[in-house]
Amino acid sequence: MERRVLIPHDISPSALQTAGSGLPVSTFSGETMGTYWNAHVLIPREICEQECQHTITKAFQEVIDQMNHWDSSSELSRFNSSPAGTWHHLSNEFYEVLRQAIEISQLTHGAFDPTVGKLVNMYGFGPQTPLPHPPSAQEVSTARNLTGWKQLKYGERDHQIFQAGGVTLDLSSIAKGYAVDNAVRALKAQGVHSCLVEIGGEFRGEGCKADGKPWWVNLEQTGSQNSPAEITAALCGLSLATSGVSIKQRTLDGKLYTHLVDPHTSQTITDELVSVSVLAPCCMEADAWATALFVLGLEDGLKMAAQYKLMAYFRYLDDSAIVEQYTEEFASLLD
Structure with missing residues (x-):
């Protein structure tokens, strides 16, 4: 099958x-945030592998301690359960992520919304016990x-947020991307110049391998004859995030529900889109925009991606075939 590359x-x-x-590639992996993670690192000779792995896992844990809505002791969970009319001081990292989430909410007119926690819980994809029946x-x-x-x-100035009453934050569509960025930032501070870090399909690549080759990552493909040719991206100073609903689904009384909720309709998304992938300098940005464009759908998502000159790639079903569309910015990277 033909292969295309993004440079x-x-x-x-x-x-x-x-x-x-001449540095070899050291590979680390594990589980975090309910999914898997992988890191490929060219470690300087003065740094041992254990130090490098500790740097990565510590960076992930910082995000978990602050923004994990499954952990009742996290900053986010404490805010969600707090009484109405209270102010809460946020750590610098939490505040950075929330500000980015609010900015993208503004740009997308609410298609991306960090306050959908109640709706996500109601459909059975949050930390609360799911309803045994379709929501009324x-x-x-x-x-x-x-x-x-x-x-x-x-x-x-003081990094505070106000709980109006019952507001439930869910940063799962942006926090994984931020955790990737946080790990890369920590590795660079340690003296690492080249790495590829992934959490559950969200990637960020920096530098190149010792042979001068980039970190190659395949965009999500089905591999069937009815699919477009495979695309492989060179992640050198780039991040890649993909949003879709094929994994997290549940059926109640014959009706399909997914983990992505449209804030405008309060319904979960089950339309013709298969996935949306976004390339951006930082993974947090790519992660949030991939979700926002998927929620918007093919037509509106393409319009918004073009408006903000995003490197975005859409895959959708047309009868039994998977068809692709992408922005000019994405096309300009195709060789």
């Missing part, structure tokens, strides 16, 4: 400093009344 336009000379270094119109209405990013009030 970044601008590669900094510093990205090639590990070329010819009243249950949907109650959850919807407690949803909306515009309810979030925050103080920029």
Whole structure:
């Protein structure tokens, strides 16, 4: 099958400093945030592998301690369970992620919304015990009344956020990407110049391998004859995130529900889109935009991606075939 490749336009000379270094690729893996993680690192000779692995897992744990809605002791969970009318001081990392989430909420007119926690819980994809039956119109209405990013009030100087009452944050569509960025940032501070870090299909690549080759990552493909040709991206100073609903699904009384909720309709998404992939400099941005564009759907998602000049790739079903569409910015990287 034909293969296509994505190459970044601008590669900094510093990205090639590990070329010819002779450093081997050290590989680490494990579980975090309910999924798997992998890291491929060219470790400088003065750093041992155990130090490097500790740096990665510590960076992940910082995000878990702050933004994990499955952990009742995390900052996010404490905010979600707090009484109405209270202010809460946020750690710097939590505040950075929330600000990015709110910014993308504004740009997408609420298609991306960090306050959908009540709706996600109601459909059985959050930390609360799922309903044994499809949610009623009243249950949907109650959850919807407690949803909306515009309810979030925050103080920029002191990094505080206001709990209006019943607002439930869910940062799962942006926190994994941030955790990848956090790990890469920590590795670079340790002296690492080249690495590829992934959490559950969200990637960020920096630098190159010792032979001068980039970190190659395949975009999600089905491998069937009715699929477009495979695309492989060179992640050199780039991140890749993909959003879809094929994994997290449940059926109640014959109706399919998925983990992605449209904040405008309060319903889960089961339309013709298969996946949306976004390339961006940081993984947090790619992660959030991939979710937002998937929620918007093919037509509106493509329009918004074009409006903001995003490197976005859409896959959708047309009869039994998988068809692709992408933005000009994405096409410009195809060789």
